[in-house]
Each structure stands twice: as structure tokens, then as C-alpha cells.
Amino acid sequence: MSIASVKPYQTLLIEECGEPLVPIPLNLFAVESPHPYEKLGADYGGKSPYFLRQGVLEALINAQRNLQKDYPRWHILIFDAYRPVSVQQFMVDYTFATVLQERRLTENNLSPQQRQEIWQEVYKIWAVANDNPATPPPHSTGAAVDITLVDATGKPIDMGGDIDELSDRSHPLYYANSTMAQEQDYHTHRELLHQVMRAAGFRRHLGEWWHFSLGDQMWAWLYNQEQPLQPVIARYGGV
Numbered sequence: 438m439s440i441a442s443v444k445p446y447q448t449l450l451i452e453e454c455g456e457p458l459v460p461i462p463l464n465l466f467a468v469e470s471p472h473p474y475e476k477l478g479a480d481y482g483g484k485s486p487y488f489l490r491q492g493v494l495e496a497l498i499n500a501q502r503n504l505q506k507d508y509p510r511w512h513i514l515i516f517d518a519y520r521p522v523s524v525q526q527f528m529v530d531y532t533f534a535t536v537l538q539e540r541r542l543t544e545n546n547l548s549p550q551q552r553q554e555i556w557q558e559v560y561k562i563w564a565v566a567n568d569n570p571a572t573p574p575p576h577s578t579g580a581a582v583d584i585t586l587v588d589a590t591g592k593p594i595d596m597g598g599d600i601d602e603l604s605d606r607s608h609p610l611y612y613a614n615s616t617m618a619q620e621q622d623y624h625t626h627r628e629l630l631h632q633v634m635r636a637a638g639f640r641r642h643l644g645e646w647w648h649f650s651l652g653d654q655m656w657a658w659l660y661n662q663e664q665p666l667q668p669v670i671a672r673y674g675g676v
């Protein structure tokens with residue numbers, strides 16, 4: 438059992454456009470391999486995480502082109518893309534279990550308050566896994582990606598925190614006001630990733646430097662916060 442509330446973006450209408458999920462040409466990008474959730478035992482039931490909606494893939498290719506205007510041999514590294522709802526549930530449960538382990542707690546001995554606090558922690562970075570077509574988890578729409586950058590040698594750029602890290606460092610602006618040179622570099626690199634994605638039409642999760650989406654409910658909500666007079670409608674639902 439988990440404590441999960443509906444997020445504001447999940448109240449938005451979806452007008453599904455019917456665009457297909459298409460395979461990501463992995464030769465164009467850097468790729469986290471083996472896939473991080475498959476490595477943990479997630480069962481994709483014959484599906485692949487390396488799929489996106491057609492229009493989202495085209496935008497991601499444009500984002501990498503934007504990057505390569507200034508950094509010709511750098512690449513976007515794809516950590517995760519399409520995620521079936523069952524895998525979303527697997528990762529939510531895995532993260533809950535990890536927090537318990539880190540805190541040396543046992544589920545059966547948790548007080549209701551401890552349980553609630555841990556679920557809140559988990560749902561800070563994970564969306565609720567559910568099959569309701571009105572509130573699909575972002576990655577189950579094929580419109581969200583978790584990414585970072587690699588340099589010309591294929592080495593990941595240090596962003597001052599790991600993807601999926603359950604900590605304050607995951608906040609995109611965590612290093613924004615730092616006076617330390619290395620932390621300013623983390624911020625610069627997070628902003629480089631943000632700018633190339635944004636210029637291609639994506640919007641970034643408010644609490645995760647690595648999560649971007651285009652055309653899903655979260656994207657529409659973020660977009661409409663910026664441009665309330667020209668609102669957009671989400672066009673990708675769960676697939």
C-alpha cells in the first residue's frame with residue numbers, strides 16, 4: 438500500500454494523437470548499458486525501454502543537433518525512455534525497499550508516520566504507477582526521457598548527482614547559487630542539457646535535472662505555467 442496523491446499535471450485533459458511508438462536509433466546516441474532497470478530485474482514483457490513516440494524521437498534528435506553545434510562530438514546519453522506501467526510499479530517498489538534498507542528499517546515494523554514519510558520521499562521523484570488512462574505515468578506515454586550528456590570520449594559529464602538519486606541534489610537548480618568552481622560547472626552542464634532540450638520543444642521536470650518530456654501531461658502543465666494565454670493540450674496518453 439502506498440500514499441500517493443494526484444499531481445496537478447495529472448488533472449489535465451489528454452487528446453491522444455495516435456502517433457506510434459518507434460524504436461530509438463541507438464547508433465545516434467550514447468546509451469546506458471545494460472539498461473539500468475533491466476539490470477535490477479525489471480520485466481519488460483517483451484517490450485523495450487528504447488522506444489519513444491515518433492514526434493518525441495524527432496525532437497530528441499534535434500536536441501542532440503543543438504548540442505553538437507557547440508560541442509560537435511558530445512552526445513546525449515539515454516538512460517531511460519519508454520516504461521510500461523508494470524516497470525513503473527517495479528521501480529517504485531524497488532525505491533521504497535532501497536530506502537528501507539538504507540535506513541535499516543523493516544517494512545512490518547514501520548509506524549504509519551514512518552511509512553507515509555518514506556512513500557512521500559519515493560513519490561518526490563517517481564510518478565504513481567496506475568492504469569487509469571486519465572493519469573498515465575509520464576514514461577508510459579512514450580513522451581518522456583531520462584538523459585544526461587557524454588563528452589567526445591564517451592565519458593559522462595559530471596552533473597553533481599546521479600540520475601534517480603533520492604536527494605536534494607536532484608533539484609535542477611541545486612547548484613545554481615554555488616560559489617565553488619566545480620559546482621558552478623555542474624550547474625552550467627545541467628543548463629546546457631536543459632537549453633538544448635528546451636530549444637527542441639521539451640520541458641524539464643521541476644525536481645529532476647535529467648527528466649524531460651514533450652507532449653505529455655507534465656509537458657502541457659509546465660508549458661501552460663509559462664504561457665497561460667496560449668495553452669496547449671497533452672497529446673500523448675498511456676501506450
Ligand SMILES: C[C@@H](N)C(=O)N[C@H](C)C(=O)O
Nearest residue numbers: 562563564575576583601
Ligand atoms: C525517477 C525518474 N526516473 C522518473 O522517471 N521520474 C518521473 C517523474 C516518473 O516516474 O515518471
Ligand SMILES: [Zn+2]
Nearest residue numbers: 581582583648
Ligand atoms: Zn523520467
